[in-house]
Amino acid sequence: MSDLKQDEEGLALLLEENVNEFNGWRLKNLTLKLDFSGTDFSNKDISKAYLNGITFTECNFTNSIVVGTNLVQSNLTRTNFESSDMSEALILYATVKDSNISKSQLSNTNFMWSDLQNSDFRQSNMYKTIFVEADLRNANTEGLDKSNAYLKYAKLKGTSWE
Numbered sequence: 124m125s126d127l128k129q130d131e132e133g134l135a136l137l138l139e140e141n142v143n144e145f146n147g148w149r150l151k152n153l154t155l156k157l158d159f160s161g162t163d164f165s166n167k168d169i170s171k172a173y174l175n176g177i178t179f180t181e182c183n184f185t186n187s188i189v190v191g192t193n194l195v196q197s198n199l200t201r202t203n204f205e206s207s208d209m210s211e212a213l214i215l216y217a218t219v220k221d222s223n224i225s226k227s228q229l230s231n232t233n234f235m236w237s238d239l240q241n242s243d244f245r246q247s248n249m250y251k252t253i254f255v256e257a258d259l260r261n262a263n264t265e266g267l268d269k270s271n272a273y274l275k276y277a278k279l280k281g282t283s284w285e
Contacts, residue, residue, distance in 0.1 A: 134159055142172045149173045175213075225263075259284070 133152065136145035137159075150173070160180040168188040175195040184204045191211045199219045208228040217237040225243045230250040234257045243263040249271040257274075261281035269284045279285045 130155070130157055130159075133157060134162065137164070137169055137172065138162075138167070140168050142169055145169075146171075146173045 133145060133148055133155075136148060156178075157176075158178040158180075159182065160178055161182065162179070163183045164187055165183045165185040166187060167184075170188050170190040170192060172189075172192050174197055175193045176197060177194075178198040179194075179202055180198055181201045182199070182203070184202060184207050187204070187207045189204075189207060189209050189212050192209075192213070194212060194214045194217055196216045197214070197218075199214075199217055199222055201221045202219070203223045204227050205223050206226045207224075209224070209232050210228050210230040212232050214237055215233060215235045217234070219234070219242055220238055220240045222239070222242045224247060225245045227244075227247045229244075229247050229252045231252070232249075233253040235253050235255045236257065237254075238258045239254075239262050240258055240260045241262060242259075244267055245263050245265055247267065249267060252272045254272055254274050254277045256276045258278045259282055260278050264282045264284050267283070272284075274284065
């Protein structure tokens with residue numbers, strides 16, 4: 124089976140919201156370099172999916188539920204998460220530059236060591252959100268309560284939290 128065929132199989136499972144089946148498939152195909160760039164995941168519930176290391180450049184996750192999802196080392200550049208529930212998601216060592224995360228639920232979301240430059244967090248609901256050593260330079264944090272974020276060693280230049 125070619126890599127393209129396998130990519131399509133995995134993507135189809137995600138788009139059908141068959142997270143348990145996707146996770147089983149993903150564990151059997153850990154060495155595949157998956158690229159789902161440009162895909163529309165809006166209004167999908169893909170909670171607890173193993174999406175680590177996958178490229179999601181310019182994807183649309185608007186109004187999606189990604190609670191407890193593993194996005195460690197994923198590329199989420201220019202991705203739209205507006206109005207999504209990202210609670211308890213693991214987004215460590217990820218590239219999330221130039222993304223829209225506005226109006227999202229970010230309770231216990233972990234962005235540790237991630238590159239979040241120029242991303243928009245306006246009107247998001249944060250509670251115990253982790254940004255340890257994250258790069259938030261020029262991110263839009265206007266109106267957000269800094270006390271709801273753990274910011275140890277985060278780069279905050281150009282933000283309202285600076």
